[in-house]
Amino acid sequence: MLEVYIWFYAGCTLVIVGSLATVIGPGVKDPLVRTLNTEIPAVGLSLIFLTYNHTIALLTFIAATSIITLILLRTIVRLEEMGAEL
Amino acid sequence: MYPFLDLVTLTNVSVGVLFIGAAGIIMLKTPMDKVIMFALLQGGFIGIIVSAKYLDVAMAAAIFDPISTIIMLIAITKLDEIRKNKIKSQEEEFFA
Amino acid sequence: MILVPDVVSPVVVAIYAPAVFVGIIVALIGLFGISIEKNDLQVLILTDIVGVAMLIIVAAVGTDLAESLVLPGLVVELAEILAICEILMSREMRKTGKSVALIPTPLNFDMEVLQTAPVFIAIILVIYGAFLSGFTGGAIAGGGILFYVMSLTVRGLPSDLWEGIAGASGIAWCLWLIGFIILFVFPNYWLLGLMLAAFGVFIKVAFKAGLIGVMNREEFRKE
Numbered sequence: 233m234l235e236v237y238i239w240f241y242a243g244c245t246l247v248i249v250g251s252l253a254t255v256i257g258p259g260v261k262d263p264l265v266r267t268l269n270t271e272i273p274a275v276g277l278s279l280i281f282l283t284y285n286h287t288i289a290l291l292t293f294i295a296a297t298s299i300i301t302l303i304l305l306r307t308i309v310r311l312e313e314m315g316a317e318l
Numbered sequence: 319m320y321p322f323l324d325l326v327t328l329t330n331v332s333v334g335v336l337f338i339g340a341a342g343i344i345m346l347k348t349p350m351d352k353v354i355m356f357a358l359l360q361g362g363f364i365g366i367i368v369s370a371k372y373l374d375v376a377m378a379a380a381i382f383d384p385i386s387t388i389i390m391l392i393a394i395t396k397l398d399e400i401r402k403n404k405i406k407s408q409e410e411e412f413f414a
Numbered sequence: 415m416i417l418v419p420d421v422v423s424p425v426v427v428a429i430y431a432p433a434v435f436v437g438i439i440v441a442l443i444g445l446f447g448i449s450i451e452k453n454d455l456q457v458l459i460l461t462d463i464v465g466v467a468m469l470i471i472v473a474a475v476g477t478d479l480a481e482s483l484v485l486p487g488l489v490v491e492l493a494e495i496l497a498i499c500e501i502l503m504s505r506e507m508r509k510t511g512k513s514v515a516l517i518p519t520p521l522n523f524d525m526e527v528l529q530t531a532p533v534f535i536a537i538i539l540v541i542y543g544a545f546l547s548g549f550t551g552g553a554i555a556g557g558g559i560l561f562y563v564m565s566l567t568v569r570g571l572p573s574d575l576w577e578g579i580a581g582a583s584g585i586a587w588c589l590w591l592i593g594f595i596i597l598f599v600f601p602n603y604w605l606l607g608l609m610l611a612a613f614g615v616f617i618k619v620a621f622k623a624g625l626i627g628v629m630n631r632e633e634f635r636k637e
Contacts, residue, residue, distance in 0.1 A: 233425075235329050235369065235370075236425060237429075238329055238330070238333060239329070239366060239370070240429055240432075240433075242333050242336065242337075242366075244432065244433075244436045245337075246336070246337075246340055247436060247440055247466065247470065248436065248439060248440060248443075249340065249344070250340065250344075251440050251443045251444060251463045251466070252443060253343075253344040254447070254459075254460065254463055255443055255444070255446065255447035255460065255463070256447075257344055258344075258345070258347060259347045263455055263456060263459060264349055264393070264394070264397060265347070265349060265352070266456065266459050266460075267459055268343065268349060268352045268353070268356070268390070269343060269344065270459060270462050270463070271343070271356060271359065271386075272340050272343055272344070272359070273440070273462075273463060273466045274466070275336070275340075275359055275360075275363050276466075277466050277469055277470060277473075278363065279363075279366065280433065280470060280473055281473055281484075282366065282367065282370055282372075283429070284426070284473055284474075284476045284480070286473060286480065286481045286484065287372060287375060288481060288485070288548075288550050289473070289481050289484040289485065289488075290372075290375055291375055291378055291546070291550050291553075291554065292484075292485055292488055292549060292550045292553050293469075293484075293488060294375075294378055294379050294382055295378070295382060295550075295553035295554045295556070295557045296488050296491075296492055296553055297382075297386075298382050298385055298386045298389070298557055299492065299553070299556065299557055299560065300462065300491075300492060300495055301386055301389060301390070302389050302560065302564075303495055303496055303499055304458075304459060304462075304495070304499070305389060305390065305393035306393070306499075306518070307455070307458075307499040307502060307503060308393070308397070308455065309393055309396050309397060309400070309518045310503055310514050310518055311455060311502065311503065311506055312397060312400050312401075313400055313512075313514045313518055314506050314507065314510050314512050314514055315510060315512070316506045316510075317453075377542075378542070378554060381535060381538065381539060382557065384527070384531075384535075385535070385557065385561050388525070388527060388528070388561075389564070391525075392519065392520065392523065392564075392568060395520040395523055396518055396519065396520045399520050399521065
């Protein structure tokens with residue numbers, strides 16, 4: 233029973249710390265760094281899903297996170313190649 | 319006799335690895351270091367899923383981990399290339 | 415606590431308030447970041463954080479209803495980010511007049527992983543996705559297909575796989591509709607209706623990744 237609380241509060245800590253790091257972390261003016269920081273709240277949210285036994289939602293979220301990362305990184309690279317101001 | 323040995327369970331160790339990975343991603347500034355720390359984060363996450371006994375979810379997470387890593391590596395290499403080219407062309411304009 | 419029925423587990427009731435509280439805090443952090451940021455791309459990345467906060471508050475209910483509400487939320491978030499990314503890129507393309515590759519790849523980049531692994535990984539993901547079916551299987555199989563096409567592009571091979579994919583996605587959507595009509599009109603054949611709906615959604619979501627290729631064709635036609 234203690235394990236459930238460990239998963240839940242670890243997930244909450246990761247979500248809060250990760251979103252703080254995404255907003256005002258070191259070096260977030262670079263959009264690449266900001267996108268990599270976004271992975272931390274995603275893992276925290278996965279832990280919260282795991283606490284509630286939402287298995288299907290957890291699987292879908294794991295797949296969707298990597299697709300979202302692909303889309304965002306592709307946009308950053310293409311914008312940078314066109315010489316946009318980031 | 320060794321009361322601390324009760325603390326070494328899969329959940330506790332995985333949470334430790336997870337927090338080390340998260341701190342590394344936040345603190346280190348170079349994107350390549352962040353990718354290495356991302357592997358630690360995913361390792362802790364898979365450990366926690368295994369301690370919850372969802373082995374099918376753990377399989378999916380373990381397959382999607384290298385996919386995200388390769389995507390990040392490609393993007394970082396390409397961005398490095400673009401930025402170096404940009405600096406080089408600026409220097410050439412400056413000398414000319 | 416009168417509103418909570420007895421069948422709800424006491425653990426879920428005990429962690430309901432902290433979960434909602436964490437959700438509200440994360441939403442405030444994300445909206446604060448959006449309010450102080452000027453650049454469009456940075457705001458788009460921060461939208462991800464607000465989506466996470468929404469999913470926490472939905473998941474805190476802890477029942478099957480929450481699980482079925484999380485899936486549409488995820489799909490809507492994915493489609494929203496994809497659409498806004500395309501808008502940003504085509505606006506920049508119109509402004510500067512340059513055209514860049516569809517999936518930009520570095521010049522000297524040969525990893526051995528990209529030559530051996532992708533076929534194996536894609537086959538495993540597609541089979542596992544077909545086993546799961548529905549939204550979940552579609553997302554997993556779509557990830558596998560996208561990774562395979564990306565590895566082809568990085569190795570410099572032609573990857574014009576996307577020609578008929580918009581049509582296949584539409585036909586699969588029709589299968590989903592037919593499945594639901596069977597469920598309501600002929601309730602005796604519920605198993606057929608269920609299977610049609612599940613695999614229709616599976617094919618549609620798996621090919622939704624092909625939206626990237628469709629956008630590319632539109633850009634070509636414009637020039």
